[in-house]
Amino acid sequence: MAKKKTPVSASILADVARTGVDEAELLGERIARYGVAHARTLNMLEHLRGVPSDPQTVRAAAGLASCGNYLHFREYFTVGKVRLHNAQFCKQHLICPLCAIRRGAKSLGAYLARWEVIRAEHPDLKPYLVTLTVKNGEDLAERQNHLTKSLRRLLDRRRNFNAGVRGSPWTELCKVKGAVYTLELTNKGKGWHPHCHMIALAPSAPSQSDLSAEWLSVTGDSMIVDVRPITGDPAEGFMEVFKYAVKFSDLSLADNWEAAQVLKGKRLLNSFGLFRGVKVPESLLDEPLDDLPYWDRFYRFIQGEYQFTGESGGVQLQDTDQLKLIVVKPANLAATAHLPGGRKP
Numbered sequence: 001m002a003k004k005k006t007p008v009s010a011s012i013l014a015d016v017a018r019t020g021v022d023e024a025e026l027l028g029e030r031i032a033r034y035g036v037a038h039a040r041t042l043n044m045l046e047h048l049r050g051v052p053s054d055p056q057t058v059r060a061a062a063g064l065a066s067c068g069n070y071l072h073f074r075e076y077f078t079v080g081k082v083r084l085h086n087a088q089f090c091k092q093h094l095i096c097p098l099c100a101i102r103r104g105a106k107s108l109g110a111y112l113a114r115w116e117v118i119r120a121e122h123p124d125l126k127p128y129l130v131t132l133t134v135k136n137g138e139d140l141a142e143r144q145n146h147l148t149k150s151l152r153r154l155l156d157r158r159r160n161f162n163a164g165v166r167g168s169p170w171t172e173l174c175k176v177k178g179a180v181y182t183l184e185l186t187n188k189g190k191g192w193h194p195h196c197h198m199i200a201l202a203p204s205a206p207s208q209s210d211l212s213a214e215w216l217s218v219t220g221d222s223m224i225v226d227v228r229p230i231t232g233d234p235a236e237g238f239m240e241v242f243k244y245a246v247k248f249s250d251l252s253l254a255d256n257w258e259a260a261q262v263l264k265g266k267r268l269l270n271s272f273g274l275f276r277g278v279k280v281p282e283s284l285l286d287e288p289l290d291d292l293p294y295w296d297r298f299y300r301f302i303q304g305e306y307q308f309t310g311e312s313g314g315v316q317l318q319d320t321d322q323l324k325l326i327v328v329k330p331a332n333l334a335a336t337a338h339l340p341g342g343r344k345p
């Protein structure tokens with residue numbers, strides 16, 4: 001399935017694709033991508049200020065207003081790595097692309113790590129990208145519910161057949177030993193189009209034509225499915241599943257806000273079998289590199305882009321109590337971020 005990407009999602013998806021992207025020389029690109037994302041967040045903020053105000057809208061707007069105004073990177077210059085060390089995030093990843101990128105990258109990293117473990121233990125398994133779609137419709141809540149319920153029925157079939165429950169029908173997903181899947185949403189002017197992208201681990205490919213027939217029998221109105229092997233860099237293939245939140249920024253602002261309200265509190269990322277129980281870190285920051293000297297680099301969002309506002313140096317201390325003494329004031333970053341006893345390298 002050839003995916004056409006809008007400039008916003010294409011540029012910011014690069015961060016999700018290369019979750020380990022911490023090479024110092026790539027910092028400029030990374031900051032530019034974050035700037036594009038944050039500009040969209042500010043557009044959403046403007047949009048919310050223009051819609052009838054209720055407590056939910058006011059809360060969402062307050063979160064957006066405080067998100068991503070400054071970024072504090074730490075450059076570990078002896079190894080040429082840069083990590084995002086501090087920032088304020090609203091964590092409303094359905095309406096905030098910067099949070100969506102960070103969330104996507106964190107999820108991708110966690111599932112790729114699990115895949116490495118699974119691959120070593122089950123060399124017979126291969127990853128497949130399975131896409132299941134439901135027909136477009138005007139009523140988002142109804143279509144979304146239809147997708148969720150249909151998926152549930154198909155996965156119940158798999159579980160019951162594999163458990164030997166008498167009379168349970170076979171599904172091609174019975175071949176799948178583990179999967180992680182997300183629910184994504186598009187609307188290109190022809191109604192809402194919810195669909196599911198799944199990384200499915202199986203010893204052989206589920207048959208697309210059989211799966212299509214099963215999907216029609218489950219949904220009653222939809223038969224479009226796609227099954228393809230993931231070859232090459234697994235990060236690239238897996239990204240299709242973990243970019244779901246970033247894709248919300250392809251919607252118009254009004255559609256994006258409507259979708260966020262309808263989907264609020266719903267689980268959009270799920271897993272089963274060998275992919276069950278993967279823990280995605282809560283923090284949207286990067287992990288620090290212990291015990292290496294660094295430069296701190298500070299950026300603020302000014303006039304439509306992140307601009308460098310200052311730097312300072314120090315040594316990473318192992319004692320976490322001492323680390324807590326770092327004070328970062330967004331209003332005066334450059335002057336306040338020295339570690340106690342820190343030295344310029």
Ligand SMILES: [Zn+2]
Nearest residue numbers: 067090096099
């Ligand atoms: Zn945010």
